[in-house]
Amino acid sequence: MTEYELFAVELAREAARVSLPYFRNPCEESDKGGVAGFDPVTQADREAEAAIRRLIEARYPAHGVVGEEYGEDRPDAEHVWVLDPIDGTRAFIAGLPLWTNLIALRAAGRPTVGVIGQPYLDEIFIGGPSGARLLKGADETRLETRSCGQLTDAVIATTDTDLFTGPELGAWTQVRAAARLARLGCDAYAYAMLAAGRVDLVAESGLKVWDWSALVPVIEAAGGEVTDWRGGAPDGNGQILAVGDARIREQALVSLRRAAL
Template identity: 45%
Template sequence: MGAVDFEAFVHQLADVSGQAILPFFRTAIGIEDKSRGTNFDPVTAADRAAEQAMRTLIKGAFPQHGVKGEEYDDDQPDAEFVWMLDPIDGTKSFIAGLPAWGTLIGLSRNGRPVYGMMHQPFVRERFYGDGAVARYRGPAGERALRVRPCGGLGEALMITTSPRLMNEADRTRFGAVENEVQLSRYGGDCYAYCMVAAGHVDLVIETNLHDHDIVPLIPVIEGAGGIVTDWEGNPVLGGGRVVVAGDPRVHAAALEVLARG
């Protein structure tokens, strides 16, 4: 199966996940705290319904493929092809009625991301790519995604979901970068990464990500010409601390500031 065939199937997964999620959005939905009170980590029936719908479709089409998701146990995680699913990235925004959330769908082959999509069914936007190219589809039509040039941190717009999600040491290091950028904004979850790919944002710095939070976004960002590493400049296939930039000059400068704290 080629990239074009995978693209069509990923769009099918987006369709079924959106159909499962939208009836729950901006309703009196029940919320469960997965952290059991230690650090509020909400999950809803919408999360579980969307992931189950995608898993069912994958298993029907590709029973030999593995699946790793946020809400259910891993299935054949050592398979050649493994799907990575985050049914609602940004659940806190979802339960607040804000549209800054999306469904993340990724596919890896032998551990390397080969296709990814962020789908926001409420606003009907899709950002997707295969690492070589990336595209947008939504109310504004369809177009190629491309990062924008940025000469350095002093010209950069940076986003993080919230510095409160970082430990004290990492928050200090993040603050050193924040002091040098032109503009810093909080919130966005998966949308922040897509805005880098779309050329509206220059830098995203975050910590404590899971693999399903970032792996589906890597082919989109890299397909648009961006860079995805950890805080030391290494690959981030397992999640953790992430630096995403559209311009290599901004990426290098951010790593330098993070290194000196």
């Protein structure tokens, strides 16, 4: 692995060290959603991001950081770490092992290294210039998306259909009607399963930069693609489409483009 890939794994292990002891144990939480609806943040979220930031500052003080809990620090630097200390906080609160630690390194504005870590399952999905692999204990397995040429054969996922607007829900419903199987509630773990060749397509909306940046290098290094709902590079509109096989991207975009921002 490259220097930055190794450091990303180190950060993932630190995030796991801090966050895992709170899982299925007492953990302070608060609601930052207000009138917009329940949007929880926990002690584990805050402490994990703080721990990651300390390691970055010590190793690469010139690098920038963008994190969900503590905002931006030098976001225009050449190298910027993008952090979601616990993606799937609702799953974390509910005791479901589908939450993840998301860590990405952005270089020249583009995610180049990404980590999806699931500490309870002892899994780190890493993607970057050296390829994509799953680290589990002492084992290391190459990640590769699977062949799926038709949407009718696809296993697809999204986190929660309530997160879609009316037009987005209509577009998702059309994609779901065509697919073989749809699963809900997996948060970023669905993208890890796409990179591992178990899921073929994930479509979501309303995502922030820390929600999707880590996913891009993992999926691309495994042979997949990540775009917005117009088929372009992901950006600030929050609509993400990830596919393991490029042949089903255009099939899904027939519906998704109708609700694209």
